Amino acid sequence: ERGRGAYTTARTVGISGGKVFDLDSHLNRTIDNLNAMASRHFNRESVVETTRRAMGDGLSKYYEKFGPGEVKLTVLATWQENDNNDDHFNVACHFAPMPRAPDSPVDVEVRGRARENALIKDSEWVKERRRFEALVSPTANEFLLQSSDGGLTEGSQSNFYALVDGKLFTAEKGVLLGTVRRLVLDVCEREGIPVVLEAPSLESLLKGEWEGAAVSSTSRLFLPVKRIVVPKENQVASELDPSIEFEYQPGSLMAFLHDRVEQEVDAWSTSVLGNK
Template identity: 35%
Template sequence: MDLASHIDRIVNSLRLMTFTDQSPDTEASEPESVTRALAPFRNRQTVEQLVVPMLKTGLKKYYEVDENGDLETKVSVVVAYSFEVCMVMSLQFIGVAYYESRVRFAAHFSPLSAPLSGRVAVEVDGEPRKVAGAKDSQWVRDRLELEHTKSPTVNEVLLSDSATGNIYEGLSSNFFAIYRGDAGAGRSATVHTAPLEFVLQGTVMKAVLTVCERDDIPVQWQFPNIEDAREGKWEGSFVSSEYCVQ
């Protein structure tokens, strides 16, 4: 597990996100009290000091009760801020409602199923994410409709710009297209993937890029285009996530 990259992602995501008690579609600034409470989690050194002991304790407890000892473990770390309204019942503040200033910091452990093998089916549907660089739980809620409406035989939904046909990424994966080369012109096949400022770079994507660099496979940070696929310019394509490279 590339723990360093996951810690970087937590910190970078929190720096990009704004926590308010307003609707996600409402432009609002983050209250100073919230910013102060989240400050330790926007500092990489502090997050590492908090995450590592929590994971050690959590994994130890998990393996004590885990009945699937042969499977790898999926670990999810969540940092959130609660705006839960509480009622104070005291002589001084009878019935007064106030916002409970509390950061939620937790880890969840579950079995990680073996990745799928072979070909997968995808469909192109849905617009790109609003804040691509942040691994935001709001995106999990936003993508539910796409997950519920996709065909039962479809493994992943690719997000695209309907005006240009540019493909960004999957709901939970990065996307790559292999563009055909031209041996006669001395042009080799090239891997195309969306520019990083428009997508969330997964840890498996980094492994793919490492292999491309090692084997001298050219990589272009350009959007794969659906029209290019229809015109036969693609030699193939694949998605990558912690669950698969297909």
């Protein structure tokens, strides 16, 4: 097992060609998080070039061995605590088939507190997340994190959205600003969809004030939520727990965003395979 490091999870778009969705954001996140975690000043150009080359070389070998297909790739950048040379860092990439997207809409649960520093993708969070995953129902696609003031900030591996009074609410502060979230907000701006950059409250959910909800991530893209369950703390969900369900008609705002994001991911993708 590798040591603590800065990580980012990306995806390819299309079955070949090595096109990585929102590549620049992943490259910038890697160097920014590496410097923040290590309290150092690694050379941006060097880290970005090394990371891009590792992605491209690894994808080429993956295609040679396993053939074409969409790929999930995780980048981990590490450093040696006792090495003060800012030219010394390591970049490792893991490649796996992109999981099949779940049928939309999905179920989610509310459990766990918001992360202390969600802006940095720290591999330590992966270990902490496993404790909650052991409690989550097999039928739930994701679990949501709650802030101290009752806001539902984000999912464990996703950004979160609520539709309230025709406005799309999504947290801005204290969350990791995911790459698919950038695309979602870009679509909203172009289409004139009102957005409120605040975490929707659990209280308003339980009062029945929401018209819908969704999660987004590199593997899910934009995925509407059918049912939100609120289990007791540190317990598996039961039929007695509060739950809210949503229904989406064809042409609804959540269905529109689901379809539009799928249509636009290719235009937001860049190849890491040489000049292709």
